[in-house]
Amino acid sequence: MRVVVTGASGNVGAGVLRALAGQAPDAEVVGVCRRPPASGRKYERVRWHAVDLASPSAAARLGPALHGADVVIHLALAVQPVRDEDYLYRANVVGTQVLLSAMEAAGIRHLVYASSLGIYAPGAREPVTESWPDSGQPTSVYSRHKVMAERILDRFEQEHPQTVVARFRPTVVVQREAAWLIHSLYLGPLVPRAALELLRRGALRILPLPRGLALQFVHADDVGDAVIRMMQRRSRGSFNIAADVLDTRALAAVVGARAIGVDPGLMRAVITALSACRVIALTPGWYDVATNSPVMDTTKARRELGWAPSRTSAASALELLEGMAEGAAGTSAAMGWRSEERRMTPQTIRRIHDGSLLLWTTLAVARALGVGPATVPQAAAVAVNLASGTPMALDRVLERRRDPVAILAPLAVVAALTTTVRGGWASVAATTCLGVLAAAERRRARRIGQT
Template identity: 60%
Template sequence: MAPPTAPGRLVVTGASGNVGTGVLRALADRLPDTHVVGVCRRPPRLVPPYDRVEWHVVDLGGPDAADALEPAVRGADAVVHLAWAIQPVRAEQELRRTNVGGTRAVLRAATAAGVDRIVYASSLGVYAPGATEPVDERWPDSGQRTSAYSRHKVEVERLLDQYERENPGVAVARIRPTLVVQRAAATEVRSLFLGPLVTRPVLGLLRDRRLPVVPVPPGLALQFVHADDVGDAVVRILQRRASGAYNIAADALEADALAGVLGARTVPVPRSAVRAVVAGLYTARAVPVSPGWFDVALNTPVMDTTRARTDLDWTPSRSSVEGARELLDGLAEGAVGASPALGGPGSAG
């Protein structure tokens, strides 16, 4: 049986961000005849991949978000919901208004428009800790209670569960990517997680493999995925009208592989000690990353991507090593993207 036709009109929320930029590139390459509507707070300059997009300015954290979305979603066949607020972590209710309340607004607008496909960008952060082997999409998605990010992602997945029950004719898919990387996202990643304490010269030393040792908590296993590979997965889901959850990640980068990327010897440091340092720096407002983010990074299981590879014929084009090197190079160079969300023009304020 042939897959359904590509959506004629597609709405992408958060279209100017890290994941959104990868999705727009994939859409331009693979679905050039689809009319793409981008929703964000600060539209980018009309340069590739943003130049073929009809832009609508909507604050999903606003009380009238569903009404504001109506012109953008009117006549749409599908919605890809990528918008998400990560900072400021200390303002959890503000984040919740955008993340959970904004998702409710998107679902309400999608229902009113009669869309038949919804793709939501969930996260590895929905998975409960405790696995000793890579986990597939059936692993408990109860998240990690210490992380507001994880709690909100779990809450939205429960909203999607309810939406699916109430709208059986809509194909609802949720992708669960790990850390999404690309060179252009370096400034965004630094501002969200590193802050000014980790300077570009330090990042340059890491990039140039000039640090002799790097402290690493035991059992560390990081997975990255390139924004273009996430975009490829989203397009495949849209083309197939696929539903359900999909882990989206490259291979696991363990301590030895990380040492190879950095050209340094890893020194084991107890997790409790590292977490205490992160907590102290966060309390002192020296870094934006919270202890909850540390817990997500260290305790989330490695993800098995068999379902995406089998159902979508998806494979990552870049390994975690390649993704880490691209991001690290961007961090050392202070790379920015063309959109305000990625540190480009209009990003101030």
């Protein structure tokens, strides 16, 4: 058997390749992705073809990759850059149509397609089966494109009834080596690993979460197992793939914390503001997919495929968290290996912190002199300063420092925030104090670097 796996270098692809190696060891595996991996044991038996499904040349380049194939497992999914909707449409919607046309030309009569929880409409009170409306989340580019791809598949199945088509709809797929990918998609470079380390250690006793939140996770290896079962059984139709449900209490318990319910609308407003300022990578659309999508009933997959997850949602989430705290990455470009999207270095973050603090102080002086309120610029400077200063603050907590900077900095920040609301020379004094502490921290860092 010759199996073509698009998106084989990605998160789900890693689980599928491991499952193929274990359950179909004699299969010839052809991998299709933009940047074929150069290392990694699971990639060694794969014959790679470099194809960007968003490219005008995709159709021509797919021909050799699909030649002689018995089945196509279509996992390819572009999620970055999250704000380039045109590219994402070409990669995920047009790319799916191009692949189906290439399959037809190659005479391939078997497809397993990676759909998503994100296609389901909100509003369910109970876990939904595969028959729940699949109109998706209109605020999410990802969801809209997944729905469009499903409609393309509907037409394809009607026009090609002889082709076996299976669709699996997974929830959030996680594993240790997906840490870089998920961190970059949901958190971004300004959210420090130190914060995740505090979560992993159980040092944060309370965890704010949207009220009513319920999430399912599923490990990449369990997804891979489901995919191979669909392939070997030549299953048709759609299958929900997920582990158990975690409510807010259970989610907080994963890190030994107590959940504090927050109004979902308020949290969305905060996330929208932080996303607009590029403090976090999470967009409002992704937030809506996470919070508004229903939980899934997996009875059909268990009954027809004999499938069941080997890991609980809590175990999978904890594995991911540990990987994120340790900066884990996979051995493909899609999973962070020598990524072109470099993380911010501590020096870069420090420069952003110091520059925003200088701007904060300057605007405080202007406001005290009566030049103008400068409310919006000052608020932006404060937000950037707090976001860039948080990694350093968390590092001081993890190091259990008791020097003057570690002790005085939190008090100075509170004083600066309080006085900034009122304005006046007290605000200038407080931000100047922060500047003195920042200078002391720079001197300390230089001393450590010289020893």
